[in-house]
Amino acid sequence: MTERRTPPGFAARPADPERWVRAPDKPSTINRFTARLTIDVTPALRARLKVAAFQRGITVADMLRALLAREFPDTAGDVP
Numbered sequence: 001m002t003e004r005r006t007p008p009g010f011a012a013r014p015a016d017p018e019r020w021v022r023a024p025d026k027p028s029t030i031n032r033f034t035a036r037l038t039i040d041v042t043p044a045l046r047a048r049l050k051v052a053a054f055q056r057g058i059t060v061a062d063m064l065r066a067l068l069a070r071e072f073p074d075t076a077g078d079v080p
Contacts, residue, residue, distance in 0.1 A: 041049070053060045 053063045
Protein backbone atom coordinates (compact mmCIF):
# COMPACT_ATOMS: atom_id res chain seq x y z
CA MET A 1 0.00 0.00 0.00
CA THR A 2 1.04 3.54 -0.55
CA GLU A 3 0.91 5.89 2.37
CA ARG A 4 -0.64 9.29 1.74
CA ARG A 5 1.57 12.08 3.01
CA THR A 6 0.16 15.49 3.91
CA PRO A 7 2.58 18.30 3.09
CA PRO A 8 2.94 21.08 5.63
CA GLY A 9 0.50 23.94 5.12
CA PHE A 10 1.71 26.97 3.20
CA ALA A 11 0.36 29.46 5.72
CA ALA A 12 -0.02 27.34 8.81
CA ARG A 13 -0.83 29.29 11.95
CA PRO A 14 1.85 29.33 14.61
CA ALA A 15 1.20 27.21 17.68
CA ASP A 16 1.59 30.23 19.96
CA PRO A 17 0.51 33.41 18.09
CA GLU A 18 1.29 35.79 20.96
CA ARG A 19 4.87 34.57 21.19
CA TRP A 20 5.25 34.64 17.41
CA VAL A 21 3.99 38.23 17.05
CA ARG A 22 6.05 39.51 19.96
CA ALA A 23 9.24 37.71 18.92
CA PRO A 24 11.85 40.24 17.80
CA ASP A 25 13.15 39.84 14.24
CA LYS A 26 16.73 40.25 15.40
CA PRO A 27 18.41 40.53 18.77
CA SER A 28 18.36 44.07 20.06
CA THR A 29 19.50 45.85 23.17
CA ILE A 30 16.18 47.71 23.16
CA ASN A 31 13.18 45.73 24.39
CA ARG A 32 10.83 46.61 21.50
CA PHE A 33 8.27 44.30 19.95
CA THR A 34 7.27 44.78 16.33
CA ALA A 35 4.55 43.51 14.04
CA ARG A 36 3.77 44.12 10.40
CA LEU A 37 1.01 46.51 9.39
CA THR A 38 -0.50 46.37 5.93
CA ILE A 39 -2.13 49.46 4.44
CA ASP A 40 -3.65 50.14 1.03
CA VAL A 41 -2.27 53.15 -0.82
CA THR A 42 -2.61 54.23 -4.42
CA PRO A 43 0.41 53.85 -6.68
CA ALA A 44 0.70 57.66 -6.84
CA LEU A 45 0.79 57.98 -3.04
CA ARG A 46 3.30 55.14 -2.80
CA ALA A 47 5.54 56.98 -5.24
CA ARG A 48 5.25 60.23 -3.24
CA LEU A 49 6.12 58.36 -0.03
CA LYS A 50 9.20 56.82 -1.65
CA VAL A 51 10.38 60.18 -3.04
CA ALA A 52 9.85 61.93 0.30
CA ALA A 53 11.76 59.21 2.16
CA PHE A 54 14.60 59.30 -0.37
CA GLN A 55 14.87 63.08 -0.08
CA ARG A 56 15.10 62.74 3.72
CA GLY A 57 17.69 59.97 3.47
CA ILE A 58 15.58 57.39 5.31
CA THR A 59 13.44 54.40 4.42
CA VAL A 60 9.69 54.59 3.93
CA ALA A 61 9.26 52.27 6.92
CA ASP A 62 11.31 54.55 9.18
CA MET A 63 9.44 57.60 7.95
CA LEU A 64 6.06 55.98 8.62
CA ARG A 65 7.18 54.77 12.07
CA ALA A 66 8.14 58.36 12.97
CA LEU A 67 4.82 59.67 11.63
CA LEU A 68 2.81 57.13 13.62
CA ALA A 69 4.85 57.74 16.77
CA ARG A 70 4.28 61.49 16.42
CA GLU A 71 0.54 61.16 15.76
CA PHE A 72 -0.08 58.46 18.38
CA PRO A 73 2.32 59.11 21.28
CA ASP A 74 2.55 56.83 24.29
CA THR A 75 0.34 57.99 27.10
CA ALA A 76 0.43 56.88 30.71
CA GLY A 77 -1.97 54.04 31.39
CA ASP A 78 -2.26 52.77 27.82
CA VAL A 79 -2.18 49.00 27.59
CA PRO A 80 -1.65 47.31 24.20
